Amino acid sequence: MDHQGRKSENRRRLLDEGVRLLLHQGYHATGLQEILGRAGVPKGSFYHYFPSKEAFGAAVIAHYIEPFIVQLESWLERPDLDPLGALESYFRSLIAELQANDFQGGCLLGNLMAEIGDTSDICRQALRRALHRYRDKIATALRRAQEQGLVGRGRPPEELADFIVDYWQGALLRMKIERSITPLERFMDQVFHHTLQ
Numbered sequence: 001m002d003h004q005g006r007k008s009e010n011r012r013r014l015l016d017e018g019v020r021l022l023l024h025q026g027y028h029a030t031g032l033q034e035i036l037g038r039a040g041v042p043k044g045s046f047y048h049y050f051p052s053k054e055a056f057g058a059a060v061i062a063h064y065i066e067p068f069i070v071q072l073e074s075w076l077e078r079p080d081l082d083p084l085g086a087l088e089s090y091f092r093s094l095i096a097e098l099q100a101n102d103f104q105g106g107c108l109l110g111n112l113m114a115e116i117g118d119t120s121d122i123c124r125q126a127l128r129r130a131l132h133r134y135r136d137k138i139a140t141a142l143r144r145a146q147e148q149g150l151v152g153r154g155r156p157p158e159e160l161a162d163f164i165v166d167y168w169q170g171a172l173l174r175m176k177i178e179r180s181i182t183p184l185e186r187f188m189d190q191v192f193h194h195t196l197q
Contacts, residue, residue, distance in 0.1 A: 011049045013039040018060035023105045027057055027116050027123075057116070058126035064108045065130040072137050083145040087138065088192050091168070095184045098175065106176045110169040135161045142196075151196045164191055 017039040021030045032046050032053060041049075050056040075090040076083065098106075105111075109130055116123050139161035145151040151160070167187055174183035 007048070010039070010041045010045075014041055014046075014049055014056070015060055015063040018056060019064045019108060022057070022060055023064075023108045023111065027112060032056075052122075054120050054122040057112070057120065057123045061109065061112065061123065061126040061130050065134060069133060069137060072134070076137070076141050082148060082150055083141040084150045084192070084196065087141050087145075088188070091188060091191075095181065095188070098172075098184070099181055103175050103179050103181075106172040107169060110172055113169070114173075131165060135165050138164055145196070160196065163195065167191065 014035060017035050018030075021035060021038065033043060035056075036043050036046055046056075050059060071093075072090055075081070075086045075093070078086055081089060109127055112123060113127055117127060118124070135158070139157040142151055142157035142160050146153050146157060167190065171183040171187040175181070
């Protein structure tokens with residue numbers, strides 16, 4: 001592997017470890033040396049990849065949301081599901097994964113919003129961009145569902161999508177303290193059997 005390829009691979013490993021550590025330990029409890037050690041990247045080389053811990057945090061946020069965007073898109077592109085059914089199936093798949101992981105971690109975005117959302121402008125902007133990307137994908141699905149007559153047109157799809165994202169984040173936080181699927185089931189019932197009817 002050439003130098004550029006090695007650098008790219010090291011950066012990816014740092015981001016992967018960043019997601020794992022920040023999800024389970026939080027931003028402030030995670031040190032740069034621990035990240036480097038877990039990623040197998042030489043100590044002292046962090047600043048070859050990121051100008052600061054805050055910039056690293058922002059990159060971790062973007063890295064974290066990408067698979068969720070891809071996963072959501074893959075559900076929405078399924079020809080056997082209408083947009084509403086695809087959204088419901090997507091959230092059901094997330095719940096199954098959270099249950100399989102014994103409700104550990106929750107959502108990195110929600111965790112970091114609570115921990116550093118009002119203290120780091122760089123990370124706040126990254127969180128905002130990630131949430132807006134996610135919300136916009138959901139809004140696109142809801143717009144299609146409205147066009148197909150599956151969801152009423154009484155509220156704009158962006159407003160409905162904001163409600164879904166906000167409710168989901170709250171349900172995830174409640175899930176962590178309850179160590180129960182119940183808040184997520186309430187989310188599913190409220191969103192798919194009441195709000196979107």
